Amino acid sequence: MAKAEVNADKSRWEEETLTPFLEKTKARKEKFITVSNEEIDCLYTSDDVESDIANDLGQPGEYPYTRGIHETMYRSRLWTMRQFAGFGTAEETNERFHYLLKHGQMGLSTAFDMPTLMGYDSDHPMSMGEVGVEGVAVDTLKDMETLFDGIKLDEVSTSFTINPSAPVIYAMYVALADQQGVPRDKIRGTIQNDMMKEFMAQKEWVTHPRPSVDLVVDTFEFGVKETPKFNVISISGYHIREAGATAVQELAFTLANGFAYVEAAVKRGLDVDDIAPQLSFFFNSHLSFFEEIGKFRAARRIWARMMKERYGAKNERSWKLRFHTQTAGVTLTEQQPMNNIVRVALQALAAVLGGTQSLHTNSYDEALALPTEEAVKIALRTQQIIAHESGVTDTVDPLGGSYFVEKMTNDVEAQTIDYIEQIDKMGEGSILEGVLNGIDEGFFQRELAKSAYEYQRQVEKHEQIIVGVNKHTEDDGQRIPTLKIHPDVEARQVERLSKVRAERDGAAVEKALADIKAATKRGENTMPYMVEAVKAYVSVGEIMDVFRKVHGEYREPSMV
Amino acid sequence: MAKVGLDGHDRGVKVVAQALRDSGMEVIYTGLHNTPDQAVTAALQEDVDVVGVSILSGAHMTLLPKIRKLMDEKGLTDVLLMAGGTIPEEDKDELRQQNIGGLFGPGTFTEDIVTYINNEVDKLRGAPA
Known part of the structure; x- marks a missing residue:
């Protein structure tokens, strides 16, 4: 049918079929909304996807990469299953690393404790009670030597979730490669190193925003020359989302940060095509399944077009947005914790359908504590089931062309671009300045707090349903075994130091x-x-x- | 309300602060990265009825008892100390014995926190709940 005929047919359907039906049978809700408070219609048709599909979608592996950055996506290579791990001392985390590698994990991912993240030594007064609790404590290269004992740095790729002190951890990884005799250009991995989102959302810092960004650019310059296979930054929407952002805010603020880093690098004298291929992203995968898929697809398209058109990147690798995904920690409930296994599976599926390059699935017990080994294993198995049993990996972008998914992609894209334009204006034509000014003025922080509060109100009014929390509740106080950090970790670590x-x-x-x-x-x-x-x-x-x-x-x- | 230690998770504390304000309470939020001493000093200076601490860093067993001890030493024995965050059930038992209340986890309704505070403060003031 031609488009006009489809539209006419939709109008006819609404009149002849839908309206009489709704007169007899009310919809379950007055309004259907996503977790980001976007209203969803009853039906989507070609009428809703008015854009130039051929240009907007492209083919897989081709600009603007809406359908995926690789030609065959998961038919050639699955995403990297990368579970974040770290607790206690370096020895204990080293054991967890060996455990995960044995169970088929493909890359390592290191969680540090709060003192390491904030750039304090284990014997600093601010570190009291926090050493080795949320992640592994690393004070000196000695701890890194223990952490990677028995692991050759040219055989794994390692991700380090660390920000203000990222340059030091990166320096340690380089030093460790030197020690092992592994050439620097053979090391693979990622440091998170995204200070802009720290000031917006995660709130880990050492010094002020501008010198913090300068330090990030130091790692860019070093990385381009010395460790070309190592991603010197993971531009992260994850924490922005966890702090309360909607899907659009997550994408808009994260991409704005990405463009801001590009501008900062170019200002330092780096060529856009030298730095852009080293940039990678990190997104959240949240509850509203199709909105999330739309978000991932929109992310690739906006990045590709901006890199090519605004920043003049010529290298195709500069246009390709590569990203890691983690399921949304904030959606895990303390109530009926086993339900979290299902939430994680759905969010992981959205990430895969959105074309992620690597994935962390949360463990069901993480609303209570760091995960136990058993819980981590189920989370990893969830990814393996999606990869090998569900069949969603057999074809590229299986949902491409769905009216609803294309509409979600277009909507997220349009609203994201609006925000980016606003940030650009805040910096008078520089996204870098827009982001820094916005941080100084508390713009981003306020936007997130507003969205978080709005969501909480919707939950309390039952406009958003959380099973086990505001529907299908049971007596709480369910006890599941949680991971206990050995109480003498702090003393042992201080002694090592x-x-x-x-x-x-x-x-x-x-x-x-x-x-x-x-x-x-x-x-x-x-x-x-x-x-x-x-x-x-x-x-x-x-x-x-x-x-x-x-x-x-x-x-x-x-x-x- | 305070965030103590190095924990930067401030989504919950901000939501709760806003909800308490909307219920008519006066709320002072001391911001991130307070030491227990700073939080207690602020409570003294502002002459508060309740100290609310948000912790999602796992450091609750060290920091919360420390705050309670400092409060008691400074004569804030009739001030309610309550906390929220990621706190396993077995730790809650131990904290309750040390006169640390609330211990609200993820998924708590803010109206339940409001009710809890009103009841507890009434009890501490000797008024009928």
Whole structure:
């Protein structure tokens, strides 16, 4: 049927079939909304997808990559199943790494404890009670040596979820490769290293936004030259979403950050086609199944077009948005925790249908504590079932062409572009300045708090249903076994650190720290000096203190 | 209300602060990365009825008892200390014994928190609940 005929037929259907039906049978709800409060219609037809399908979709592996960045997607290679792990001391996490590799995991992913993430040593007063609790404690290269004991760095790819102190951990990984005799250009992995979203959402920082971004660009410059197979940043929407963002806000703020990093790199003198292929993204996969799929597809299209048209990238790899996905931690419920296995499966399926390059599935017990080994295994098996049993990996972009999915993709895209234009205006034609100004003024923080509050109100009014929370509830207080961190981790870690401090060459440490400080003051790239410093067993806290002293500590302006 | 330690998860604390305000309470949020000492000092200065602490970092067994101890030492024995976040059931038992209340997990309705605070504060003031 031609388009006009389809439209006419839809009108006829509404009149002859739908209206009489609705007179007899009311819809279950007055309004059907996504978790992001977007209204969903009863039916989508070709009428709803007015855009130029051929140009907007393209073919897989071709610009603008809506259907996927690879030609055959999962028919050639599955996504990387990458479960985040880390707790206690380096020995314990090293054991978990070996366990995961044995069970078929393909890449490692490291969770650090809060002190390491915030650039404090384990013996700092702010670290009390937090050492080894949320992740592994790493103070010096000694801990990294233990963490990767028995693992050759050219045989794995390792992801490090760390931000303000990411440059130090990166320097340690490079130093470890040097130690193992692995050439630097053979190491593969990712540091999260996305400071902009820290100021927006995750709230881990050491110094102010602008010098923090300078430090990120130091790692870009170093990475382009020294470790071309290592992703120096994972531009993350995950935390923005967890902090309360809608799907559109997650995508808009994350892509804006991506463009801002490109602008920062170009400002430093890097070529857009040198840096862009090293950028990777990290998204959340949330509850509203089709909206999420639309989000992933829209992400690729917006990135490709902006990189080509606005930033003049010529290399196809610069146009391809590669991303990691994690299922939404915030959707895990403490109530009836086994239900979380199903939530995770659906969110993981959305990520796969959206064309993700790697995936972390949450464990069902994570609303309560870090996951137990059993819970992690079920989460990993969930991915394996999707990959090998469901059949969704047999063809590229199986939902492409669905009126509803194309409409969701177009809608998310249009609203995302509106936000990006607003941010661009906030920076008077520079997205980098727009993002930094927005952070200073609390724009992003307010937008997220508003959405989070709105969602909570909808849950309490039963406009959003959460099984086990506001429907089909049971008596709570269900006890499931949770992971216990050995209470003496802190003491053991502090002891290790004192031992390293006693045994290292004090003069070399002083010199290394002085060199970093001098480079910072000269405005020179600090990365090579950090690599030297970690080799002298200078600690994470000692290095980050240099930046605290030179630029000042950051405190968030009060905005509630 | 306060976030103590290095934990940056502030979605919950902001939602709860807004909900308490909407219910007519006066709320002072001290922001991120407070030490227990800073949180208790703020409570003293502002002469509060309730100290609410949000922790999702797993450090609750160290930081919450420390805050209770500091509050008691500074004479805030009649001030309610309550917490919310990711806290396993068995830890809740131990914290309750140390006079730390609330212990609301993910999925809690803000109206339940409001009711809880009103009841507890009435009890502490000796008024009928």
